[in-house]
Amino acid sequence: MRNKVQIIYKGPWAYWVGAVVLAILNMIVLIVREMPWGITTNIEAWSVWLGSNMGLLHDEGITFKQLMLSDGTYLNMGVILGAFWGTLAASQARFRHMKNRKFVISALIGGLLMGYGARIASGCNIGLVLNGIASSSLSGWLFTIAVFIGVWLGSKILLRFLL
Amino acid sequence: MEKKALTSQWKLNLGFSFFILMLIVLLLQVSIQLTLLFAVSLALGFTLQKSRFCFTSAFRDPLLVGYTTLTEALILLLAISIPGFAIVSNVAGILHLPLSLYVTPFGIHTFVGGILFGIGMVMAGGCASGILMRIGEGFAMQMIAFAGLMIGAILGKYSLPYWRANFGEAPGIFLPDIIGWLPAVVLQLLILFFLWKVTRWWKRKLNGVG
């Protein structure tokens, strides 16, 4: 019995349990927000605000107050804080270093490509793969096929340079 | 290696829980909707961390290491979400509530974006939600990837008009508009079932050989 309680806060849950819980929570987001869960739209707004405040971009008229009142901010922050809470609850919180310089470059390039790709396709894995397909939209399926091809190319790069 | 001890972090946890509680109380003064969303997304982050659900792994591992458990979980997630979204959307339509699904216009840039996104998420070790979840877990690598994500988002925002102007784009196609709700849901579930069969076949093939 104690083991079963422990697995709830300590993990790991089976993957299918995670899938069911995520599906339910995703639907709650849809009901409360009146539109599906998305991540990168908000990240774009924040980075444009940051860029224009640093004087790198011309002002797009995004104010700090507007950002703090947008629901995407709380969705993104909640995922970060919730994951941190999860690690704390399991007593697994620590700062995790990476192995060497190669990974810094890989992470930076990967993030850059991901941000660019997500914004020109107007959605990320959550916005287009999960919610696009769940909304029965054709662009979700197209994006999924493209991501699959991209992952295949990315795996080649990974095997070539990182291993 | 034995000097590393397994200590409980309940004090930190208590402090952090108090901080979250204060944030929720503060947010309640502003808007109930935002508070609810914040609470749900906390649960989302917790679930992502506890079940180690990783979209990147679902796409990548069948090809790279022949490991399909997460792909099957992703197909299950989609198979629950499609009828779920259909029900929510229809109920909202009957009750005349405002509710919009995510139907975006598409074009060449959707496809190119997807390919770049796929390459990026393998290199950064996580997709957008995976990066957020791993920042919470304390990975240095994903914090750097997040900086890259922000720069990339700016670049993407300013180059989207160029893509639209040069390659054009088709208006979003919402499958239920063309073939009706029930056939659309059934069709997509059939596609998912087919994909699930393909993953099972792929797994058997790899395990049979290796």
Added chain:
Amino acid sequence: MARHQIDIWGEMCPIPIIKTQRQLKLMCCGDVLIMETDHSCTSRAIVVWAREQGHEIDEKEVANGIWRLELIKRHN
């Protein structure tokens, strides 16, 4: 009954499994492979993968957020 060890410390997700697969090819039946990682996804993925493949694996948390995996190769 040799004991092998590979260094997967601080590496991101797919690399540890690929390294494990390559190391397993070099090992004989009954050999033990020891790994240590601080990546929860990696440790979970290796455990599920190894059980699927029919190897014996033992996951133990040795410090906060650090897992030690002991894999015993069961077949070729």
